[in-house]
Amino acid sequence: MPDRQRIHRARKAPLRGLFVFCLILVAAAADATGRPASDAIATAHPLATEAGRLILEAGGNAFDAAVAISASLAVVEPYGSGLGGGGFWLLHRARDGRQVMIDGRERAPLAARADMYLDAQGDVIPRASIDGPLAAGIPGTPAALAHIARHYGRLPLEVSLSPAIGLAREGFPIDAVYRRMAGFRLEALRRFPAAREQFLVDGEIPPLGQVLRQPALAATLTAIAESGAAAFYHGEIGARLVAAVRASGGIWSAEDLQAYRVVERAPIVVHYRNHRVVSASLPSSGGVLLAQMLNMLSARPLDELSAVDRTHLLVEVMRRAYADRATYLGDSDYVPVPLAGLLSPAYAHRRAKTIDMARAMPSVAPSEEADEGRDTTHFSVLDREGNRVAATLSINYPFGACFVAAGTGVLLNDEMDDFSAKPGAANAYGLRGNQANAIAPGKRMLSSMSPTFVESEQRVAILGTPGGSRIISMVLLGLLDAIEGRPVEDWVARGRFHHQHLPDRIQIEPGALGTEAIGDLERRGHQIRQLDDTYGNMQAILWDRRSGEVTTASDPRGIGSSALMPNSSVPAMRQSAGRIRLRAGRRLP
Ligand code: DON
Numbered sequence: 001m002p003d004r005q006r007i008h009r010a011r012k013a014p015l016r017g018l019f020v021f022c023l024i025l026v027a028a029a030a031d032a033t034g035r036p037a038s039d040a041i042a043t044a045h046p047l048a049t050e051a052g053r054l055i056l057e058a059g060g061n062a063f064d065a066a067v068a069i070s071a072s073l074a075v076v077e078p079y080g081s082g083l084g085g086g087g088f089w090l091l092h093r094a095r096d097g098r099q100v101m102i103d104g105r106e107r108a109p110l111a112a113r114a115d116m117y118l119d120a121q122g123d124v125i126p127r128a129s130i131d132g133p134l135a136a137g138i139p140g141t142p143a144a145l146a147h148i149a150r151h152y153g154r155l156p157l158e159v160s161l162s163p164a165i166g167l168a169r170e171g172f173p174i175d176a177v178y179r180r181m182a183g184f185r186l187e188a189l190r191r192f193p194a195a196r197e198q199f200l201v202d203g204e205i206p207p208l209g210q211v212l213r214q215p216a217l218a219a220t221l222t223a224i225a226e227s228g229a230a231a232f233y234h235g236e237i238g239a240r241l242v243a244a245v246r247a248s249g250g251i252w253s254a255e256d257l258q259a260y261r262v263v264e265r266a267p268i269v270v271h272y273r274n275h276r277v278v279s280a281s282l283p284s285s286g287g288v289l290l291a292q293m294l295n296m297l298s299a300r301p302l303d304e305l306s307a308v309d310r311t312h313l314l315v316e317v318m319r320r321a322y323a324d325r326a327t328y329l330g331d332s333d334y335v336p337v338p339l340a341g342l343l344s345p346a347y348a349h350r351r352a353k354t355i356d357m358a359r360a361m362p363s364v365a366p367s368e369e370a371d372e373g374r375d376t377t378h379f380s381v382l383d384r385e386g387n388r389v390a391a392t393l394s395i396n397y398p399f400g401a402c403f404v405a406a407g408t409g410v411l412l413n414d415e416m417d418d419f420s421a422k423p424g425a426a427n428a429y430g431l432r433g434n435q436a437n438a439i440a441p442g443k444r445m446l447s448s449m450s451p452t453f454v455e456s457e458q459r460v461a462i463l464g465t466p467g468g469s470r471i472i473s474m475v476l477l478g479l480l481d482a483i484e485g486r487p488v489e490d491w492v493a494r495g496r497f498h499h500q501h502l503p504d505r506i507q508i509e510p511g512a513l514g515t516e517a518i519g520d521l522e523r524r525g526h527q528i529r530q531l532d533d534t535y536g537n538m539q540a541i542l543w544d545r546r547s548g549e550v551t552t553a554s555d556p557r558g559i560g561s562s563a564l565m566p567n568s569s570v571p572a573m574r575q576s577a578g579r580i581r582l583r584a585g586r587r588l589p
Helices: 003-012 016-032 046-057 062-076 141-151 162-170 176-184 186-191 193-199 215-227 235-247 254-259 286-299 307-328 339-343 345-353 468-483 488-493 515-523 567-577
Strands: 038-043 086-092 099-104 263-265 268-272 275-279 377-382 388-394 452-455 459-463 506-508 528-530 539-544 550-554 561-566
Touching: 038 046, 038 062, 038 539, 038 550, 046 062, 046 162, 046 377, 046 561, 062 086, 062 141, 062 162, 062 215, 062 377, 062 388, 086 141, 086 275, 086 452, 099 141, 141 215, 162 215, 176 186, 186 193, 215 235, 235 254, 268 286, 275 286, 275 468, 286 307, 286 339, 286 345, 286 452, 286 468, 307 468, 307 515, 339 345, 377 459, 377 539, 388 452, 388 459, 452 468, 459 468, 459 488, 468 488, 468 539, 488 539, 488 550, 515 528, 550 561
Parallel strands: 506 528
Antiparallel strands: 038 377, 038 561, 086 099, 086 388, 099 263, 268 275, 275 452, 377 388, 452 459, 459 539, 539 550
C-alpha cells in the first residue's frame, strides 16, 4: 500500500486518539531528558547557514529556517538544487513528536512515455535525459517550501524567503565550487541562452569573487513570497515556464504545473543497536536500503571484527541492498513494491547468511562505469525547542538540465535521468532499474536522497549528504559512526567506500583504505576502483540529550559551514534581529 494511503488511513482509524496519546507520551519522554542547549545549522554554503540563522533569530523555528535555507541554497548553489528541482524534507516536530517526510520530488510530465529517451532501435539516446528541457521533471521545491511554511513554520513566506531574495537581487561572490561545477557543465550551459546569460560571463566561467546577481530569480522568489506557490504553478511564471520548455523541445503543459502536489509520507523507521533510525521513504530508495543494510548487520554484527573484515561485511551488505533497489524499487503510488518483505528482519537475516567472510559474492551482469556528478545538497537544522529538519534537495546533475526558462530565473532539473530509461540500462550514476522505475506520466522517479535522524535515549543525530548513488552508503557509514559514539566531525570527515552491486567494484576515496587492506580485499575476490577524487558533502548535527550539548560539522570536502546559537544568547540575538538588514533591503520583523 502506498505510504500516502497508509497515512490517510491512520488519520481515520478509530484508534487515532490512542495513537496520538502514545505519540505525546513518546515526545514527553524525550523532553524529560532536556532540550538542546543551542540552535544548530549545518549547510553546504555559508550564506545559506547565515540565512537560517537570521530566520531563527527573527523568532522562526527550525521549519522556517529550513525554508530560508532551501531558498538561499537555490540562489548560491545553483548547481545543486533550486526552485526548478525537488527534494525530501524530513521533519520532527517537538510539540507532538510528529515525524513526516515532505515529498517534494519532481514528477514526470503527463506527456512522458516509457520509451521517450530511446531511439528507433530501442537504444538509449545519450544525454537525452540530462541536457535541455526534455530532461526536466515537474518541480516540487516551490510547493514544498510553501507547504512547510504554512503547516509547520511560524513566519510568513515573505519573511523566510527574504534572505534568498536579497541574495538573488544583490548577488553573491563566485566561489571555487561554483567554478568547478560550471566547468563540468560548460558546454551545456553555453548551449541554452538564458542559462548562459544567468550563469556565465561572455560564455565563460565567471572569475573567482565576481558577484553573481540573478534579478529574474529574485522576482520569482518575490512573487512566491507574496502569493505563495500558486505564483509559480499558475499565472505568469507558470505560463513562461511552459512556453520556454515547449519552445526548446520539452513536453510540459500548464496542467502539469497545476496538478503538482506535495505528499506527506511516513518515514522509514528501523531499529538497530538500541537506536531508532528514521529516513526517507519511497520514492527515495534511501530509507529502504538503510533499513535492509542495518537489518543485515543485526544478523551479522560488526563488533569485534578486524578493520578489513568490517569493510568486507559492509561491502557485501551494500551489494545485496543495492541489488534489491534495481529489482524492486520505484514510486509505490504507481507500482506495487513488496515493501513489507524487503523491510522484514527475517528476509535480511536470510540474505545475511549468504555472506561469506572469505569471498566476495560476484554481481552477475555487465558493468559500466558511471559519471561522477557532484552536486545536490543537504542541510540539517535543530532548534532550541527540539524541532529538527534533515533535507536533501536536488536538480540532479550539476546545473540540472542547464536550461533556464527565460524571464523566470528558474534553472530546470534533469531528474528524469533518475528513471530507468530502459530495463537494465545504467543512468548517470551507474544505477540500473526495471519496470518498477520505468517512466510513466505523473510518476516520481526513484531517488537515493537519504535525509536521516538517528535517535536514542542518549543522542539525536541529524545527517545527510549529496552524492548520487553513493548517498546511501555514505549515510550508512555516517550513522554507524554516530551509533558507535564517534564525534560528529568524524562522521563527515571519514574516508568513504561504496559498492552498489553494479558495477561490481568497491569504489574507494583516495586514502580511505590502506594498501594492505586493499590487497586483502582483492584476495577475497573484490574488484577495486580507487577514485581520483573525494565525494560527498555531509552536513550533520549531534545533540547529546543528557547534557543538552549540541555539536555540528560540515564536510571538509566542501565549503559549507555550521552555526551554533547557544540558548543563553538568544534574548540578545532576538533583540538585535529587528536591526538586521537583509541584502534585499528588507527588514525582518
Ligand atoms: O535523487 C537522486 O538520487 C539524485 N538525483 C541525486 C543526485 C546527486 O546527489 C548528485 N550528486 N552527486
